[in-house]
Structure formats: structure tokens, C-alpha cells
Amino acid sequence: MQTQHESLAQAVTTRTLEVGILLFPGVEVLDFAGPFEVFSVASRVALRDGLLGHPAFRVTTIAAQPGAVAARHGLLVIPSATFAEHPALDLLIVPGGVVNQPLEDAATLDWIGENAGRAAVTASVCTGAFLLAKLGVLDGLTATTHWEDLDDLRASFPTLEVIGSVPFVDHGHLLTSAGISAGIGMSLHLVGRVLGLPAAQATARQMQYDWDGEAQA
Template structure:
């Protein structure tokens, strides 16, 4: 089964927040497609508007489609970065909220948790974000149970991770959960990434 997976892209997105999970899912597809198998994920980069985004640090990244696209996604992943502008965009927040009602999983990396919170996706279950933003997330959303010192938290339908490289851990965990643990281990090995799925709180 190939799952459609959208990664939201916006100006000032943290490169590894978006591209780290992209690489994990891409490598997992190479492994599952060996010997005539099907790719595990159909990864789509979804921009706020047409044209490339300018990621944090200046890297330009092209998108496949935009939030105006009405297609259904099985998984939506919201990376972090500098999110103040995108959090103030009602169309983006509406897109996250709408998709979260029909996805198998809605996930965030780093400060992407702020976008999930604003979209009303997060609830009483524990969440996390980058260590530098723990205090702000608690201050802005005092009803959230924000945990620090964890790499990621997965509740089945909602998952959040700490910052930057923690997104790799979450993505590999999701490969293990949604495909197989063997594929996750082979993906990490192919990436030469020292990984263990025992990092969730």
C-alpha cells in the first residue's frame, strides 16, 4: 500500500525539518521498491503558493503543488522553522485543520507544533517541540501538555517531534510503524544514520 504524504513548505522553513523526513521516506521507497515492490510513500511537497520557497538559510526548494490542491493525503507533516508569518496565514491554518480531519496521521517537526496548535489539531495528549521553543509553546498554548527531553511523541493519529534532527527519528519511527521495522532499520543503515526506535518517551 502506497500512502500519500504531504510535507507543507513555506518561506523560512528549516531545511532539515522538511528535507530530513523527505530523505527518510525517499530512501524507504527505494528499499520497498526493490525487486518490483511498490513504494511505501507518495511524497508531495505542498507550498503555500506556486513557485519555490526560500528556506531558512536561503536554500530554494521547488514545490509540487499548493494548499489550493484539494487532493486527499493519508499523512500530513508540518515542519518548523520561523513560523510567525505562516502561522498568521488563515489559508494555511485552514488547510492543516481540514486535512487533519481525514488523514491517518498529522505530524509536526520542531516549531511545526505551533501550526498544529493554532489549527486545533493538538489536544490533551503530550506534545513536544525544539528545546529552545518549549517555553514559548507553553506560554502561547497554556492548555497543552508540552514535554521536554524527548525526541518525539506518537499518539497514532498525531505525532510531534523535537527540533531538526529529531525529525529523522520520527520519520524512521513512522516507517517502522507504517511499513515494517525491517524497512526502517534498512533505511537508517542506507542513510548511515545511527538510530534506535527506543527514543520515544
Template sequence: MHIGIYIYDNAEVLDFAGPFEVFSTANRFLEKDKQHKVSLIAEKASPVHARGGFRVMPDFSISEHPPIDVLVVVGGVHTEEVKKTIVTAWIADVARSARRVASVCTGAFLLAEAGLLAGRDVTTHWEDCDDLQQAYPALNVKRNVRWVQSDPLITSAGISAGIDMSLALVALLYEQSLAEQTARQMEFDWTLNPAVSEE
């Protein structure tokens, strides 16, 4: 299984580093033949400058990567990224074959622009909920929740909520006990989310 995390300039560092840590830590408890691959993917295979000047090299570009089973689109300063039709078209294309698609924080704007969220319950960073609802009226934006599950899509609130959501993804892809073991190994107080919307 291949988990691809989409990053871009001015992405929030914990939005991708948090999920990456969850998925890589979960691998420690899986037999080798059951482990997944985790990759960072960007528009181009060149360094990405995340928030605060954090520089990171993606593993793949959107034009050349292995098949993606789980796609996580992160947030940050998304206003320019959401205008890139090549990126949103790629997200839509990957979503057609992926088992799960998720967003952290304002990554929900990219999923919405890709046409994936219409009519669904979604969430994002508390500061951006009103903007998301106004920009995409067909969405049902939920506030004051850590993540919202609307199969096969999951959206999360800001930054640290992406860790909560990634643990939920581990539980969905494997089992609850693996997610709990992963959270314990990370010394992370996993916030289980009561607001779940399933289709």
C-alpha cells in the same frame, strides 16, 4: 499512499529535507506497488525560500494537491506562518482524513493553532518549549525527548529529531525492519525514543 510535507518561507531545511530523504529512501526497499509518493506542499505553487536562502519549488499548493494520507508540517521561522488562517484551516481539514499528522520542530505551533494538539503530549525544539506551553496552555509539552507519539499525531523536537520521527513513522506505516533498513542505508544512528504517549 501520499505523504505531503508542508513547507514555507524560512522553513528549516533539514526539517523537510530529512523526512523527505527518509521516506524516499524507504521506497527503495518496497515493491513498486507498495511504494508511497512524497510531495512538498506550500501555500502557493511558487518557489519557497527556506532558511539560509535555500530555494525549493513545491510540488503542489494547498489549494490543489492529491489526497494526503500522512501530513508532515515542518518548523523554522513560524511566527508569520502561524497567523495565516488559510494555512491552519487547511491543516485542520487535511487532518480530518489523514492517517497520520506529524510536525518537526516549531511545526507544532501550526498544529496547535489548527486545533489539533489540545490535551495531548507534544514536543518541539528545546528552545521553543516554553513558548509553546505559554501560547497553548492546554498542551502538555514534553522536554528532552526526540519525538512524542499521541495517536494519530506525532510531534518531534528540532531539526535532526525530525529524521528520528520519520523513521518511527516508517515503522508505524510499514514495519520496524523497514525503518531499520532505511536508517542503515542513510548511515544514520536512529535514536529510539522511550517517551511515547498513546491514547
């Protein structure tokens, strides 16, 4: 039986994979911008190096409504699409930040749950793990988040085995990463799963990011 990442590795040879990144009020800037950069640069590098004859990834930022979203520290970001209209996703990225609004917003939680069920891979960055945990997506699994929020995640969701001191945890179809910049390493890891480790290393080198394939839990 094919695993989901093997299916994506096969699918990318014939079509562009759709990566969707959630935006919400208070989202941490690097939580969404880091993965956006990784998948976008990986697509460019794969074309440049002749790995594929088409873009490997198309990245779409997605919010509940059209118009500017106020990210953390006041950065205004215009999403590319809304919950009502976006491509069918192969990879869903759920960033963190100040997650009070999405944790209490039924429309956002419903959207995450629906797309996590459809996407081949769902990955959280930082406190995005709280959103997946609230939906029960991580029940019975190991997970991680920002070091400052590990105890809160344990207390809020006692069915999880929460671990620290790792950049990310990979369960195949579900990944969680530690805080903020850890989302870059996790995204490079996903590029490696789909396009191969050399492509991920070439992407990191293009970004001048010190990475050659971190250990995972």
C-alpha cells in the same frame, strides 16, 4: 476497531501511500528535507528488498502558491504542488522553522486544519507544533518541540502538557517531534509503524543514520 496506523499498514500492501510535506517562507531546511529523504529512501529500500511490488510512499512538497519558496537561510525550494491541487494525503508532515508567516496566514492554517482532519496521521517537526497547537489539534495532549521553544509553547498554549528530553511524542494519529534532526527519527518511527521495524532499520542503515528505534513518550 482498527487503529489508523494499522489501516495504513494494511493499505500500503495494495497501494502507494501519499505523504504531504508543507512548505512556507522560513521553513527549516532539515525539518522538511529530513522526512522527505526518509520516506523516499524507505520506498526505494522496500522495493529493492522485495517487501512490496510497488512504491510504499510518494512524497509531495506542498505550498500555498506555485513558485520558489524561500526556506530558512535563503534556500529556494520549488514545491511539487499547491494547496489548490495535490493528492489526498495519508500522512501530513508540518515542519517548523520561523513560523511567523504561517501562524498569521489564514489560508495556511485552514489548509493544515483541513488536511490534518483527513489524513490518517499528522506529524509536526520542531516548531511545527505551534501550528498544530494554534488550530487546537493538540488540545489536552502531550507534545514536544525544539528544546529552545519548550517554554514558549507552554506559555502560548497552556492546555498542552509540553515535555522535553524526548525525540518525539506519538499519540497514534498525531505526533510531535523535537528540533530539526528529530524529524528524521520520527519519520523512521512512522516507517516502522507502516512497514515494520526491520524496514525502518534498513532505511536508517541506507541513509547511514545512527538509529535503531528511539524511545518515545
